[in-house]
Amino acid sequence: MKTRVLAAALSLALPLASAHKPDLDTFFSEMAIKVAPGRQAQFVAGDNIAGYYEGYTQTSARGAGYLIKNEAVFQGYASFADNAPNVRAASREQVLPYGHQVRYANGASEEMALLSKQQAIAMRVTSIDAARLAIRPLLKQTGAVTRAGNLAIIAPGAGQTLYAALAADQPFTLDDDFTLRASAPARTLLVVAAFAPSAEEARRRALALVAADPILAERRKLYQALTKSYLATSDRQYNKALNWAKAASRMFVVEEFGAGIWAGLPWFRDNWGRDTFIALPGTLLVSGQFDDAKAVLSNFARYQNLNRGDKEYGRIPNRVAAGESIIYNTVDGTPWMLREALEYIRYTGDKPFARQMYQLALAYFDGAIANYMDQDGLLAHDSADTWMDARIENKQPWSARGPRAVEIQALWYTALQTGASLALEAGDQQKAADWQALAARAKQRFLRLYWNGSVMADRLRADASADTKVRPNQLMLVSVPFDDFVPAQVQARVLRNAVSELLYPYGIASLSQNDAYFHPRHENPLFHHKDAAYHQGTIWGWNAGYTVTALNKFGYQDLAWPLAQNLGRQILGLGTLGNMSELLDALPHEGGRLKPSGTYAQSWSVAEYARNGYQDFVGFKPDLLENTLALSPAIPSAWTRFEAVLPFGAGEQMTIRFTRRGPVQRWSLHLDGSVARTVSFDFLNRDKSRSQTAFKLAPGQTALLAVANGIATLDGKPLAVSPRQASFASTIGTLRFQTPRAYRTQHFPMLQSKDVLKGIVERSEYK
Incomplete structure (x- = not known):
């Protein structure tokens, strides 16, 4: 009787597979690690070439800053509005994989991104009202400074090898301490610092980056990689x-x-x-x-x-x-x-x-x-x-x-x-x-x-x-x-x-x-x-x-x-x-x-x-040498649902949507690919044994799989199931x-x- 009831439950309709990925802004909003005011917490970002940035929240002066190979080129930065400094120690700050965002009590905000594959850093300050905005990159370079339009180039000093190019998205004046001050009031100022072995390469890269929105571009690049x-x-x-x-x-x-x-x-x-x-x-x-x-x-x-x-x-x-x-x-x-x-x-x-x-x-x-x-x-x-x-x-x-x-x-x-x-x-x-x-x-x-x-x-x-x-x-x-x-x-x-x-x-x-x-x-x-x-x-x-x-x-x-x-x-x-x-x-x-x-x-x-x-939790291990998409999940009982996008092959992916009702796990599997694949599905039973089933999944097809206690259905029809692994619960016992x-x-x-x-x-x- 229990088997018939379970089989009936397995045959119930399942939701279609679809991964509702959040949009870019929601994704990073959910990722942001908020830091309490006054807490100096360490964070890092990498340039995916040969460098990384180490900084601390609530301060501009702590941490190694930006190191390219073993050369320190940039410590941090500070921002100003109408000559008044934005005080980092009193800010609300959040850390993101590419850098950080800072908000001040006066409504001003900052954002910094280490730009991957660019050996460059973008800094932006924003004000509620138009103001004479300024950004001071804390550069390590000590060589001669030359100006050309909205660009400044700093030559390497003794023991240094890299040029720094500072570019802004509007005209600016340059102080002796490398502070870039916008020439006219504005609500936002963007500054890019690019580093390169030659002045020309640094100049070219800084101008190209500042002409667009490099922080948004970095967010988009990272979003695509992470999703x-x-x-x-x-x-x-x-x-x-x-x-x-x-x-x-x-x-x-x-x-x-x-x-x-x-x-x-x-x-x-x-x-x-x-x-x-x-x-x-x-x-x-x-x-x-x-x-x-x-x-x-x-x-x-x-x-x-x-x-x-x-x-x-x-x-x-x-x-x-x-x-x-x-x-x-x-x-x-x-x-x-x-x-x-x-x-x-x-x-x-x-x-x-x-x-x-x-x-x-x-x-x-x-x-x-x-x-x-x-x-x-x-x-x-x-x-x-x-x-x-x-x-x-x-x-x-x-x-x-x-x-x-x-x-x-x-x-x-x-x-x-x-x-x-x-x-x-x-x-x-x-x-x-x-x-x-x-x-x-x-x-x-x-x-x-x-x-x-x-x-x-x-x-x-x-x-x-x-x-x-x-x-x-x-x-x-x-x-x-x-x-x-x-x-x-x-x-x-x-x-x-x-x-x-x-x-x-x-x-x-x-x-x-x-x-x-x-x-x-x-x-x-x-x-x-x-x-x-x-x-x-x-x-x-x-x-x-x-x-x-x-x-x-x-x-x-x-x-x-x-x-x-x-x-x-x-x-x-x-x-x-x-x-x-x-x-x-x-x-x-x-x-x-x-x-x-x-x-x-x-x-x-x-x-x-x-x-x-x-x-290990979702259990996805494809084997295209055998034309097989293997799933051997171990879903924690605390998970009531999940959705996943699992890439493989040349631009192919399987999309999964999982729900649980009582002992029944419901899997909606959709294949985006070029050829049909065999799905080998190895699932846990209540006694910790594993059972196995398999079926074909065609490109564009969504399969509705339900499993529980050694029984499986596909689109409401029974699937052949065989033992995969015996239970060793009596051998292992209760683990703590x-x-x-x-x-x-x-x-x-x-x-x-x-x-x-x-x-x-x-x-x-x-x-």
Whole structure:
């Protein structure tokens, strides 16, 4: 009887798929982060070439200002009306991804935008009544000044390389302090400051920008980028945090060393191999920026080590940076790149690129198999060549992970599987078979060596003994492979073990607080160097990404959801507004206060937050090599509805509208594309098992899908459904956030004296 009632409910009419994107002004109004008067809060924006702007609200004089490469060119700005300054400290201010807006009690307002791809800043002051308006750019240039019409050019001074061109949208006088004063009363004044290696280039760009409305143009450009993919749920704060995560991720996409993604600000303004490809899906794939993704992959490919006499033959760099020799000391950079190359190809169907990446795979596997694959078919490496790579004075590792770390084996297996797929696309059946055989061998040997039936090793030591420190790396066994590297039953136990020990409401710790090596705070100079704590308990924002992936796979999205909400609050209000730091102290400070640490803005932190929204909650993972649009959603029970636009291919997209009524999920799916696609739909049941169904979706067609408890209908007609994944709820049990211990020095061995861990490492006593 219940089945018949449920089937009847599934057959009810569903709403048509349509994404009601807000218009440009509404979109940015909803994104704006309002700052209370008097609060000096940090914010950043990027120029997507080689520079960024760091400022603070309520002041013009704090922060690094605009840096292009390592040259500071602009500190901030001030505005005036009839010679009276607009006092920033008494203003109402809001931060936006491109800059900020300021409103004053007298009705005047300001707006500043860092203009992407222009190496220029636009500033505008507006007054209620006509007044003699002025803007003072706080320039760093100190060279000679020349005037020509509504333009001033400032030459670089000693040690500087860039010219500055100041242009206004009306005649002005120029004071000695670079204040531009409108020659006649007006209600608005626009000033553009452009920077370039030559006076002519700076002049040309400044005049072209000021002739239009560069701030509006920047808003339109950013709006198009941020809404190419789109997700709006019933939770407005989550939507806001998600859009900021996408905007923040985009900020790190640069051209300084060829197409790349900076790792973090202010110290990691380089293209790091590992960081780049962990960040790539959340930065460029879920957002539909496929040309940029291809450019980043291609740029790293050109730096591949092709010196056959080198032990690092076949690897891509650990880091590409200015004035530095290219270094290749990373075991996981190339496996991450190969994984993301295949994911890009699956999103786009770019088969010619698959053949290009096959050439990279050939050299990589030749080198890895000859130099690093061990007798078990696993990948060996140096103790500091994983993402936990800190060393004492560039010598001994603070947190040894060699010679065989758990996530490296998941990446190795995935790289071999990826290589086999690329080989098939290139028509090399033999290499595909060879690499598949190696993948099968690694899979078979791994479980015997790392899993004792109840605990997963974080690494195997040199003597093959298992290091069973509780770290989050084991969760990458769930998130990294495209298929199962270890059985689902083992994955479920891994999830239970790691989450129960490590997951706080605000992030997942890099080491259990019950471990003797645990460091409760990152920067704690009375007791240790900050690198001692870097991977010994300190929380890394990006680790939450694969944690959400693992939780959602097994139906624990209602624990992933409050974690995502907390991370969203961090994005919107903790530290740098609209961004995420590299780290948090493992334990809260007084009053439960979270303390950010490390870089104040970190690429993979925000990228993983964006990826989780599209790939793990909505569950969209297209595979155009198989002509399939795969959906494996895990919708939090708090979401009553959402709508999404999901780009793929060459200008194609699927539009979704979701509603829920009782146990019934209703999905309206519309395809905008050129060819029919198979939709593979994998859905959770009440007992946390997964069922699967599939159907064809034609271009222009809207399909009305309803699912609940193993039953599915399409346009009111029953669909064939098969089991996809058993329930592991009895294995995993009830998961809860870990309660952080109180910060008391007597609780933690690493705080019993100065440099405890350093002494352990230097005496070769690290276990």
